[in-house]
Amino acid sequence: MSHKGRAAGPIIALVVAMGENRAIGRGGKLPWRLSSDMRYFREITMGKPIIMGRRTFKSLPRVLDGRLNIVLTRHLGFVAPDAVMAHSLEEGLEAAQRSAERTGAEEIMIIGGEDVFREVLPQARRIYLTEVHASPDADTWFPTLDPNQWREISREAHPPGPKDDHAFSFVVLDRAQT
Numbered sequence: 001m002s003h004k005g006r007a008a009g010p011i012i013a014l015v016v017a018m019g020e021n022r023a024i025g026r027g028g029k030l031p032w033r034l035s036s037d038m039r040y041f042r043e044i045t046m047g048k049p050i051i052m053g054r055r056t057f058k059s060l061p062r063v064l065d066g067r068l069n070i071v072l073t074r075h076l077g078f079v080a081p082d083a084v085m086a087h088s089l090e091e092g093l094e095a096a097q098r099s100a101e102r103t104g105a106e107e108i109m110i111i112g113g114e115d116v117f118r119e120v121l122p123q124a125r126r127i128y129l130t131e132v133h134a135s136p137d138a139d140t141w142f143p144t145l146d147p148n149q150w151r152e153i154s155r156e157a158h159p160p161g162p163k164d165d166h167a168f169s170f171v172v173l174d175r176a177q178t
């Protein structure tokens with residue numbers, strides 16, 4: 001199978017950085033500083049539609065450039081300039097799909113947080129997982145993956161760079177073919 005989903009349209013991919021205890025967030029922020037992962041996140045999401053929950057959007061300093069930012073919220077009154085609001089996952093995925101058709105993007109990137117990852121997981125085909133080699137205190141977590149459903153297709157281990165709190169590994173998982 002090709003890793004690209006072009007023939008059948010864009011695939012849904014999750015992008016997450018997770019601690020060894022499955023931590024992803026604390027107090028509305030990331031529980032670590034990992035500049036190398038921020039750079040990697042930018043590279044893999046650039047030019048693709050990204051979908052996030054309202055709380056994750058609020059944690060960003062600004063709309064992420066070069067990518068269509070789609071924000072899920074159930075509050076009809078919540079609007080943010082330069083981002084598209086969607087009031088259900090389905091509506092968000094439709095907006096992403098339309099954008100990907102226009103631009104030729106091969107992936108719709110789901111960037112969190114916990115609520116959104118849990119809801120999208122059954123539809124996801126790929127996971128860009130940064131394993132952070134630490135177990136910080138947290139209040140938001142990445143769901144457990146069924147090992148029968150996911151295959152590791154690449155892994156790169158990195159020591160911490162000068163602006164990284166911890167060592168980390170970039171891992172890519174694809175959904176197993178049934």
Ligand SMILES: NC(=O)c1ccc[n+]([C@@H]2O[C@H](COP(=O)([O-])OP(=O)(O)OC[C@H]3O[C@@H](n4cnc5c(N)ncnc54)[C@H](OP(=O)(O)O)[C@@H]3O)[C@@H](O)[C@H]2O)c1
Pocket residue numbers: 015016017018023024025026027028029030052053054055056057059072073074075078086087088089111112113114115116117119140
């Ligand atoms: N480590 C990582 O890779 C990573 C990635 C992303 C985020 N995070 C962290 O995760 C935390 C945030 O995650 P979270 O789980 O608290 O919040 P979240 O998933 O970012 O946002 C939840 C909100 O999204 C909206 N929402 C979710 N599903 C929806 C649906 N189907 N339809 C309409 N709206 C929907 C709701 O907004 P309304 O309340 O407005 O209705 C809900 O309250 C932060 O600490 C953040 O830093 C970590």
